[in-house]
Amino acid sequence: MSSEAEILVRLTVNGAVVARHVPVRRSLADFLRHDLGLTGTHVGCEHGVCGACTIRLDGEIVRSCLLLAAQADGAAVETVEGLTESGEIAALQQAFLARNALQCGFCTPGMLVTAADLLRTTTTPTREEIRGAISANYCRCTGYHAIVDAIETAATSRTGDR
Amino acid sequence: MKPARFNYHRPGNLPDALALLAEHGGAARVLAGGQSLMPLMAMRLTRPEELIDINRIDELKGITADDTAVTIGALTRYTEILRSEVIAAAVPLLAEAIRHVAHHAIRNRGTIGGSLALADPSAETPAVCLALAARVIARSAAGEREIPIDSFFHGLMATELAEDEILVGVRIPKRAASARHAFLEFARRRGDFAQAGVILAPGHTGVPENRAVVFGVGATAWRSSALEGAMGRNIADDVYAALRLEVAAAVEDETADYKARIVTTLAERAMARLA
Numbered sequence: 001m002s003s004e005a006e007i008l009v010r011l012t013v014n015g016a017v018v019a020r021h022v023p024v025r026r027s028l029a030d031f032l033r034h035d036l037g038l039t040g041t042h043v044g045c046e047h048g049v050c051g052a053c054t055i056r057l058d059g060e061i062v063r064s065c066l067l068l069a070a071q072a073d074g075a076a077v078e079t080v081e082g083l084t085e086s087g088e089i090a091a092l093q094q095a096f097l098a099r100n101a102l103q104c105g106f107c108t109p110g111m112l113v114t115a116a117d118l119l120r121t122t123t124t125p126t127r128e129e130i131r132g133a134i135s136a137n138y139c140r141c142t143g144y145h146a147i148v149d150a151i152e153t154a155a156t157s158r159t160g161d162r
Numbered sequence: 163m164k165p166a167r168f169n170y171h172r173p174g175n176l177p178d179a180l181a182l183l184a185e186h187g188g189a190a191r192v193l194a195g196g197q198s199l200m201p202l203m204a205m206r207l208t209r210p211e212e213l214i215d216i217n218r219i220d221e222l223k224g225i226t227a228d229d230t231a232v233t234i235g236a237l238t239r240y241t242e243i244l245r246s247e248v249i250a251a252a253v254p255l256l257a258e259a260i261r262h263v264a265h266h267a268i269r270n271r272g273t274i275g276g277s278l279a280l281a282d283p284s285a286e287t288p289a290v291c292l293a294l295a296a297r298v299i300a301r302s303a304a305g306e307r308e309i310p311i312d313s314f315f316h317g318l319m320a321t322e323l324a325e326d327e328i329l330v331g332v333r334i335p336k337r338a339a340s341a342r343h344a345f346l347e348f349a350r351r352r353g354d355f356a357q358a359g360v361i362l363a364p365g366h367t368g369v370p371e372n373r374a375v376v377f378g379v380g381a382t383a384w385r386s387s388a389l390e391g392a393m394g395r396n397i398a399d400d401v402y403a404a405l406r407l408e409v410a411a412a413v414e415d416e417t418a419d420y421k422a423r424i425v426t427t428l429a430e431r432a433m434a435r436l437a
Contacts, residue, residue: 008169024170046204133266
């Protein structure tokens with residue numbers, strides 16, 4: 001193959017319509033970072049293990065390193081930037097900050113997107129449920145305890161508001 | 163960790179996908195959920211020249227039931243199977259097993275057909291299908307055939323599927339009201355690949371047939387004669403001696419003792435659960 005095959009992808013990213021020609025083998029994670037400059041989505045292992053690239057695709061969390069950008073054609077993507085702007089993860093972010101639930105911060109976007117998904121589906125998750133959800137995400141600083149604390153705090157403060 | 167170059171095809175219906183596969187054969191790979199194939203491509207353990215993305219083929223999606231069996235389309239994702247009331251009632255073992263498959267974000271994309279076609283020996287769904295005497299439905303441009311699960315797995319990630327065939331679905335018999343099962347697996351961390359697992363499914367359809375499956379041990383999931391012969395009887399130590407020999411025959415390397423310890427422990431617990 002002499003020249004790299006390209007494809008036109010049109011999708012919604014954080015509410016905005018975007019269209020780009022991209023190489024067919026470009027991952028959705030690389031598309032978000034390199035083509036759109038949305039570097040909040042992190043790329044760690046690039047084979048679906050570490051969870052740093054977790055995003056929402058049509059409302060469901062997925063590994064963006066395991067999807068081709070071409071596969072997201074017509075889809076609605078939400079990244080950590082979009083969830084930040086909408087305020088959906090404000091309580092989580094505040095709790096992460098207050099509890100020092102990040103050291104190097106590399107896993108944090110994936111942790112936030114995963115935690116936000118848990119809080120959408122489970123009103124008051126137990127610590128065991130929180131650990132179950134974030135078992136999909138690696139923190140190589142190994143600061144899991146503080147992350148569980150922060151998610152628990154965000155869940156509790158949220159139910160307190162109701 | 164980027165895949166090698168390939169040509170990308172996104173057929174909108176099954177005949178188009180089958181025509182592409184007939185044209186490209188062994189140079190093509192079929193992309194379903196991509197939760198295993200994309201990592202294999204990223205690590206360049208596979209380098210297909212042509213990638214046939216079947217995710218837009220709606221006729222491969224969904225769960226239907228008749229009087230005797232549930233048919234699950236190949237592209238049905240794990241999350242959908244977990245949410246299905248039909249599966250919960252008719253094939254609860256499948257839902258129980260899928261809770262052990264990786265993590266939520268993976269289950270949102272991974273498909274039952276992809277898992278069967280890949281035939282990873284530590285995967286849960288091939289093992290469940292083997293335990294429940296499922297039938298795999300495969301189609302090529304020439305026509306469709308049903309493959310009994312007992313003759314589907316040929317070896318490590320090798321199946322009965324021909325190069326020009328797409329796995330389009332799987333038929334799993336419905337459980338009888340009296341049916342019971344036990345599913346146990348051991349993984350080092352939640353969501354990790356199973357080190358080993360044991361499934362006991364006696365009398366799933368009401369017919370007194372004992373089926374017992376060991377997975378994560380050897381090249382494919384396999385039925386254990388030792389456990390099948392022992393189900394429903396008082397268990398003697400010689401059952402576990404026979405099981406250890408089966409494990410040793412399946413593994414043939416230095417992990418055999420370790421695997422045998424896990425399998426016998428899981429088998430004891432599974433038997434106790436059904437006692």
